[in-house]
Amino acid sequence: MPHQMLERSLELTFPEGLVGYPEWSRFTLEELPDGGPVAMLQSQDVEEISFLVTVPRLVCPSYAFDTPPSVRQLLGLSGDEEPAALCVLVVRQDPLVITANLLGPLLYNPATGLAYQLVLNTSTYSAQHPVVPAGPR
Amino acid sequence: MLILSRRPGESISIGDDVMVTVIGVSGDRVKIGIEAPQHILILREELREAVREENRAGYQVTPKEIRAAIDFLQRLLEPPSREPTDSR
Numbered sequence: 001m002p003h004q005m006l007e008r009s010l011e012l013t014f015p016e017g018l019v020g021y022p023e024w025s026r027f028t029l030e031e032l033p034d035g036g037p038v039a040m041l042q043s044q045d046v047e048e049i050s051f052l053v054t055v056p057r058l059v060c061p062s063y064a065f066d067t068p069p070s071v072r073q074l075l076g077l078s079g080d081e082e083p084a085a086l087c088v089l090v091v092r093q094d095p096l097v098i099t100a101n102l103l104g105p106l107l108y109n110p111a112t113g114l115a116y117q118l119v120l121n122t123s124t125y126s127a128q129h130p131v132v133p134a135g136p137r
Numbered sequence: 138m139l140i141l142s143r144r145p146g147e148s149i150s151i152g153d154d155v156m157v158t159v160i161g162v163s164g165d166r167v168k169i170g171i172e173a174p175q176h177i178l179i180l181r182e183e184l185r186e187a188v189r190e191e192n193r194a195g196y197q198v199t200p201k202e203i204r205a206a207i208d209f210l211q212r213l214l215e216p217p218s219r220e221p222t223d224s225r
Binding site for chain 1: 185190203205208213
């Protein structure tokens with residue numbers, strides 16, 4: 001199942017921080033109780049900083065991108081290894097809308113915990129991809 | 138900010154490795170060519186800004202938002218009968 005792709009309590013280090021926030025570098029990817037496909041990316045530096053994340057292909061089954069060689073190197077990927085990917089979820093209220101940032105995926109190497117937020121050089125994917133639940137609400 | 142005037146066909150070099158060339162000008166659009174080593178990521182700034190803005194919008198989550206996200210995403214796992222995909 002897709003939600004099992006989320007690692008349990010994995011420490012992720014973003015050597016270059018997140019886009020726009022270079023000082024946010026140390027996080028823990030944590031499962032949520034009954035969280036299913038949703039996990040929490042919790043800052044290790046500032047308790048108040050945490051993101052909701054999920055696996056991009058859950059919200060966009062055709063999701064695909066190329067990882068630049070420099071990013072592969074930063075993550076310590078060898079050969080044809082591909083990074084794992086997460087996307088940040090943003091919840092907006094009134095009306096309730098949830099969007100997934102597919103333009104800026106969080107890539108990581110599960111073996112090393114090294115991570116990098118890539119900005120895709122494309123207009124194919126939106127930073128605010130709407131998450132639409134299946135079935136009636 | 139350093140500001141330089143260039144005509145189409147003229148270039149600016151940045152360091153030893155990067156060259157920016159004005160290819161052409163048409164109305165309010167400027168076509169720019171960039172030569173740079175592969176390890177330098179080149180992006181339209183608005184894409185980077187869009188990602189930065191979502192990081193800003195998403196970094197503080199409340200229990201209510203967690204509940205809403207789980208509720209929405211859990212439904213995506215239920216039918217239709219789609220084979221699970223991996224995370225890449």
